[in-house]
Amino acid sequence: MWHRLITAFLIGLLGLTSGMLLAQPAQAAGCTLTAIVWEGYTDVSFAQKFEQETGCAIKATYAGSSDEMFAKFRTGGGRTYDLISASGDITERLYKAGLVRPIDTSKLENYDSIFSPFQKGDWNSFDGKPYGVTFAWGPNVLLYNTEKVATAPTSWDVLFDPQYAGQITIPDNPMTIADVALWLGKPDPYDLTDTDLAEVKDKLLELRPSIRKFWATAGELANLFQSGEVVLAHAWPLTYTQLIEADYPVGSVNPKGQLTGWTDSWMISKNSRNVDAAYKWIDFILSGEGQKGVMDVTGYSGATELGVEAVGPERAKELFMDDLSLHEEIKMWQSVQNYDKWVQLWNEIRS
Structure with missing residues (x-):
């Protein structure tokens, strides 16, 4: 009798295992x-x-x-x-x-x-x-420490305010040149002549002494805020989300007409x-x-x-998913024909 019970148990176990295998997703394991x-x-x-x-x-x-x-x-x-x-x-x-x-x-x-x-x-x-x-x-936004920057900024001009010198950070990305072109009033920030690029370079050189660091990832940027190294940043919304979750005093603004x-x-x-x-x-x-x-x-x-x-x-x-109005306002990143010159300019600013 006992050997029959054991046999039945093993058969049941085998059936259960087979059923589990059949229930696995269609994709091959591994x-x-x-x-x-x-x-x-x-x-x-x-x-x-x-x-x-x-x-x-x-x-x-x-x-x-x-x-x-x-x-x-x-x-x-x-x-x-x-x-x-x-x-x-x-x-x-x-x-x-x-x-x-x-x-x-x-x-x-x-x-x-x-x-x-x-x-x-x-x-x-x-x-x-x-x-x-x-x-x-999404847009590239302006983040600020609400305890150090009491009034919500309305434009990117705040990055040039002497009281925040050494507490600014911007992305380590040549595409940031497009943002500066917008600050200068260029209608198409992705179609810049040599003269336009020279103006952008001058503007970046003006800002360069105030830049604490060029950030590479959203997590790194969040750390720069939390360590007290920076109070203002050209940023992604992801960092805003990360800082809010960490109960950090952060604000985010979208300066109208100046968004990439x-x-x-x-x-x-x-x-x-x-x-x-x-x-x-x-x-x-x-x-x-x-x-x-x-x-x-x-x-x-x-x-x-x-x-x-x-x-x-x-x-x-x-x-802004209800009418896509913000998407229409943003100058979205696009291919740049003279991008090699953008990279050269950026490397000069970085160094």
């Missing part, structure tokens, strides 16, 4: 999707759900600038990373370098939920084909070994859960109607 991204775009708070649903891990490398992102993605002919969260200043570079593949939108169940102006946007579509999928956007920003797109490497998994990741980020996850972590604006539903009308209005 699948790893690699990506180079801006900080926060693969946060565990929402990425874990994708991994549980697909059985595919997302392994991300953070970049501090678009140039760094492009250089790392290009390494190995685009075989190192499956995905890149490219901003509009490098999407065309990636396309022209032959590093990314056109997007088959039929593989994305949530593609139609993307705001119509963002579908096949000119920042990620080339030769009539989409090469990227827009999922997030970015519209970010997922692009898939032409040499990706995990194309199907890459499409699954993009579709997840376009979903309500994925959009909410990105917005909660970064404070950036989402790009889909599903995201609006997920965060609710009040939060969507705060993020």
